[in-house]
Amino acid sequence: xxxxxxxxxxxxxxxxxxxxxxxxxxxxxxxxxxxxxxxxxxxxxxxxxxxxxxxxxxxxxxxxxxxxxxxxxxxxxxxxxxxxxxxxxxxxxxxxxxxxxx
Amino acid sequence: xxxxxxxxxxxxxxxxxxxxxxxxxxxxxxxxxxxxxxxxxxxxxxxxxxxxxxxxxxxxxxxxxxxxxxxxxxxxxxxxxxxxxxxxxxxxxxxxxxxxxxxxxxxxxxxxxxxxxxxxxxxxxxxxxxxxxxxxxxxxxxxxxxxxxxxxxxxxxxxxxxxxxxxxxxxxxxxxxxxxxxxxxxxxxxxxxxxxxxxxxxxxxxxxxxxxxxxxxxxxxxxxxxxxxxxxxxxxxxxxxxxxxxxxxxxxxxxxxxxxxxxxxxxxxxxxxxxxxxxxxxxxxxxxxxxxxxxxxxxxxxxxxxxxxxxxxxxxxxxxxxxxxxxxxxxxxxxxxxxxxx
Numbered sequence: 001x002x003x004x005x006x007x008x009x010x011x012x013x014x015x016x017x018x019x020x021x022x023x024x025x026x027x028x029x030x031x032x033x034x035x036x037x038x039x040x041x042x043x044x045x046x047x048x049x050x051x052x053x054x055x056x057x058x059x060x061x062x063x064x065x066x067x068x069x070x071x072x073x074x075x076x077x078x079x080x081x082x083x084x085x086x087x088x089x090x091x092x093x094x095x096x097x098x099x100x101x102x
Numbered sequence: 103x104x105x106x107x108x109x110x111x112x113x114x115x116x117x118x119x120x121x122x123x124x125x126x127x128x129x130x131x132x133x134x135x136x137x138x139x140x141x142x143x144x145x146x147x148x149x150x151x152x153x154x155x156x157x158x159x160x161x162x163x164x165x166x167x168x169x170x171x172x173x174x175x176x177x178x179x180x181x182x183x184x185x186x187x188x189x190x191x192x193x194x195x196x197x198x199x200x201x202x203x204x205x206x207x208x209x210x211x212x213x214x215x216x217x218x219x220x221x222x223x224x225x226x227x228x229x230x231x232x233x234x235x236x237x238x239x240x241x242x243x244x245x246x247x248x249x250x251x252x253x254x255x256x257x258x259x260x261x262x263x264x265x266x267x268x269x270x271x272x273x274x275x276x277x278x279x280x281x282x283x284x285x286x287x288x289x290x291x292x293x294x295x296x297x298x299x300x301x302x303x304x305x306x307x308x309x310x311x312x313x314x315x316x317x318x319x320x321x322x323x324x325x326x327x328x329x330x331x332x333x334x335x336x337x338x339x340x341x342x343x344x345x346x347x348x349x350x351x352x353x354x355x356x357x358x359x360x361x362x363x364x365x366x367x368x369x370x371x372x373x374x375x376x377x378x379x380x381x382x383x384x385x386x387x388x389x390x391x392x393x394x395x396x397x398x399x400x401x402x403x404x405x406x407x408x409x410x411x412x413x414x415x416x417x418x419x420x421x422x423x424x425x426x427x428x429x430x431x432x433x434x435x436x437x438x439x440x441x442x443x444x
Contacts, residue, residue, distance in 0.1 A: 035223075035354070035355070037146070037150065037223065037354065037355050038146070038150040038151055041150065041151045041154045043150045043151045043154065044150055044352075044354070045351075045352070046354060067288075067290070068292035069292070070287075071263065071264035071265050071286070071287075071288075071291065071292040072229070072263075072265060072292070072351055072352040073351070074229055074230075074231050074232055074351055075231070075232050075316070076287040076288075076316070101232035102229075102232065102354070
C-alpha cells in the first residue's frame, strides 16, 4: 500500500506502507520530521497528522485514549489523528496525510 | 544565592540510564549528583508512559515505566545520590583545576571530575502553539506556567487546552482574574472529571467563559497582548480581548542548553566512542538516547550497558592514582558491603 504524506515544509512524499505497521512508523522511517516522542504509546501527541477529508471517514474511529491525547496536540482540526494509532492495511492504499505543525 | 557542591560525577538526566549510571559509579565508590528538569526521577518513563508496559528489559518480561523507575531508585539507594530536580542543566564550563562546573537554572553549581550526559532527547519543555510571533509575547503576556498566582490578579486571562493543567488553572485563577476565558477544540476534556465538573459549574455561574475555539493570532504591541483572533467550531474567526494568554498543551522534548555546551553534536546527538562512551571533549560522557555511534539503538538496555562502561572510564579520571579492580556483585564481599547486603 502507498501512503502520500506532506511534510512540514509542504514537500510531498510517497511512502510504502507495511501491513501491521503504524503510519507513524512509516512516516518516521521515511525520514519525515515527526518526533513521535513516546515511540507510539499514544502518550505524547507529537505524531499528529491531518488526514485528507476523503480518507478521514474511511479510517477506524479514534479510541477514547486517542481523542483524549489529541487534547495535548497543537492546532487540532476536525481531521486530526495521531499517526501512531493508524495501522497500515490494504484498504488504506493511497492514504493521504499532512504532518501537523509543531 | 548560588549553592556550590563538589562531587565525582555530575549526571544530566535522571531517567533510567542516568539512574543506572549512579549504580555502576557507586560500585566503584564514585559519588554522583543528578540534575533533571522534571520534578521527579524517571525521565520519559515516568513523564510519558508511567502506566505503559515495557517488554524488552532483560529479566523483567513486563514492567511499566513507573515500576522500572521505582526499582532503579531502590537499586541506587545504597549510594545516596543527590538529586537536583525541577531545574535545567544550563551551562558547562571547565574550571582552572581541570574539573567541570555544571550550573543549573536554579543557581546550583556542581563541580565534578566527570559529566555524564544522560539527557535522552533533551529537556522537557512546554509545547509552544504554532501561532505566528508568539515568541515576542512569551514571559511578558504569554506564560506556559503559573509561578505566582498573584501575578494574574485582575487580568483578563485566556487559557487554552483540555488537560489537567488547563482545567486546574482555570479553576484556580477564575476567582482572582478580572475575566477568564477557556478555549478548547472540543466540548470534551482529557482532564480529571471532577475538574471538568467544577469548570462547568463556574461557567454556568458566569465566572468562566468556555468556548469551543482555537487561538489563531495574537495582537498587541511590544509583547503586550491586547486581543487574540479565535476560530470557533464553525471556523468563523472573531476577535477576543485579553491581556494574558496561558497555553497548556503539555510538554515536549527539546535539546535545550546542551546544544551550547560546545560538544561535538551530530543531528542533536553526541558522538561517542564505544569503548568509553566519552565525547570528543575529555571528561564529558554521553549515555542513553542522547548519544550516537555506529550501530546505536535507542533502547534502555543499551543505555545500561553504556553506563557500565562509562563508569569504568570515569573511574580513571576521578581516581587517576588508583587501580581499578573489576569485581562481581555475586561474589565480592566488598561490593556486597557497599550494597548493604553483606
